[in-house]
Amino acid sequence: MKNIFLAFAIFLFATSLTSCVVLSPKKYKALLGTKDSLYTAFNEGLIKIENLEDEVKKLKKDTTLLGEDLRDMQSRFSDVNANYNKLKNNSSTEISKLSGDLAAREKRLKEVEEVLRKRDEATNQLKEKLQQALLGFTKSGLTVEIKNGKVYVSLMDKLLFPSGSIIIDENGKKALAQLAKVLKEQPEINIAVEGHTDNQKVNNLGQIKDNWDLSVLRSTSVVRYLTEIEKVESVRMTATGKGEFQPLGANSSAEGRSKNRRIEIVLSPKLDELYNLIK
Structure with missing residues (x-):
């Protein structure tokens, strides 16, 4: 492009020289001025061309x-978009899974609540039946109450045993016979017999060494009577001795010691259904 521009300028200058045979000094100076202008314009054009190039x-x-940056940004956008779609799909899956888990837990919770409701209802009904069956023995130191979802039938030792004995007397047998009638009508009830004593030292009771022995042997006497005589299922029965270590009253008074010498028959509904639900 530079060469074309130069040739064009020379052509114009040569033409101007050959257009007249004789040039006056004035015209000659004018032509020289034109030439200088052309060269100046030519040099300026060259500079502009170089700048433009x-x-x-x-x-x-x-x-x-910019093209490289654009391609890089497009690649990054594609990666981000892919990750977003992946996270979106995963989030939808997780939300669906969590919703399903929540619904399942709510269902199980309702089932557990229903089992507990039935248990409480059955416990209250059992308490009422026992209170009616054992009404005649309440003045002799028998009580029926509900604690922690279980029915506690508490019989003071004087209702069942002569002083210091492990042999059930006739009045005690009558009370246990009435109790057994209700228990045999409630096969879904587990039965735990607990023996309790005061803290007075055991003296002159043969093979009975201490209050542990006395509480255990009185408990097993009740269990044997209920199972062997009244025919309550043995598989439902448990005999334990608590000794003097779960008192109801202060052992410092005769009244407190009397409360502590007792047999507690703890009746609890079988909770197999509940245990299966919460596994």
């Missing part, structure tokens, strides 16, 4: 860099 190179370089 540099600008073109810079623009091409910038365009290349």
Whole structure:
């Protein structure tokens, strides 16, 4: 492009020289001025061309860099978009799973609540039946109450045993016979017989060494009577001795010691259904 511009300028100058055979000094000076102007314009044009070529190179370089940046951004956008879609799908799956788990837990909770409701209802009904069956023995130291979802039938030792004995007397047998009638009508009830004593030292009771022995042997006497005589299922029965270590009253008074010497028959509904629900 530079060469074309130069040739064009020379052509114009040569034409101007050959257009007249004889030139006056004035015209000659004018032609020289024109020539100088042409060279000046030519040099300025060359500078502009060089500047434009540099600008073109810079623009091409910038365009290349912008293209690379654009491709890089497109690649990053594709990765981000892919990750977003993956997270979105995973989140939807997790939400669906959590919703399903929550619904299942709510269902199990309702089932557990229903079992507990039935247990409480059955416990209250059992208490009422026992209170009616054993009404005649309440003045002799028999009580029926509910604690922690279980029915506690508490019989003071004087209702069942002579002093210091492990042999059930006739009045005690009558009370246990009435109790057995209700228990045999409630096969879903587990039965635990607990013997309790005061803290007075045991003396002159043969093989009975201490209050542990006395509480255990009185408990097993009740269990044997209920199972062997009244025919309550043995598999439902448990005999334990608590000794003097779960008192109801203060052992410092005769009244407190009397409360502590007792047999507690603890009746609890079988909770197999509940245990299966909470596994």
